[in-house]
Amino acid sequence: xxxxxxxxxxxxxxxxxxxxxxxxxxxxxxxxxxxxxxxxxxxxxxxxxxxxxxxxxxxxxxxxxxxxxxxxxxxxxxxxxxxxxxxxxxxxxxxxxxxxxxxxxxxxxxxxxxxxxxxxxxxxxxxxxxxxx
Numbered sequence: 001x002x003x004x005x006x007x008x009x010x011x012x013x014x015x016x017x018x019x020x021x022x023x024x025x026x027x028x029x030x031x032x033x034x035x036x037x038x039x040x041x042x043x044x045x046x047x048x049x050x051x052x053x054x055x056x057x058x059x060x061x062x063x064x065x066x067x068x069x070x071x072x073x074x075x076x077x078x079x080x081x082x083x084x085x086x087x088x089x090x091x092x093x094x095x096x097x098x099x100x101x102x103x104x105x106x107x108x109x110x111x112x113x114x115x116x117x118x119x120x121x122x123x124x125x126x127x128x129x130x131x132x133x
Contacts, residue, residue, distance in 0.1 A: 002053060002057065003030060003032065003053065003054075004030055004053055004054040004056075004057035005057060006029050006030050006031065007026060007029050007030050007054065007057050007058065007061075008057040008058065008060055008061040009061075010029050011058060011061035011062070011063050011077060012061045012062070014079075016079075017078060017079040018076050018077070018078050018079070019063070019076065019077040019078075020074065020075075020076050021074065021075060021076075021077065022072075022073055022074045023038070023039070023073040023074065023075075024073070038054075039070065039073070040070065042068055042070060045065045045068040045075060046065070047059065047064045047065055058077055059080075062079055062080060063077040063078060063079055063080060064077070064078050064080045065077060065078075066078050066112055067112070
């Protein structure tokens with residue numbers, strides 16, 4: 001059993017789609033302190049399966065990390081479908097879409113990072129003269 005397997009087991013038992021946790025909660029579950037990079041580098045919390053062993057633990061449990069707040073030392077794990085969490089190396093050729101229909105790996109990378117201010121009309125042209133002759 002790996003160091004972060006207790007986190008994976010904990011996440012597998014959750015019945016909600018979102019699990020809000022503090023870094024202290026995670027440390028309590030795994031029984032060890034998080035590495036210094038986890039405290040200071042947002043990239044450590046990315047959902048790239050080749051990132052670190054802890055990333056593999058939450059991905060294999062069917063979750064993705066989101067809303068990482070390093071200052072407050074907390075994040076949210078959100079349930080993901082199995083197709084989203086399977087590392088590319090484990091996906092067989094027959095399961096991949098035809099070569100002309102592959103999704104770009106960055107598609108959706110900024111999901112949840114863009115906030116639209118209340119009252120913003122997204123249907124209004126940015127250029128007031130747009131469409132005028």
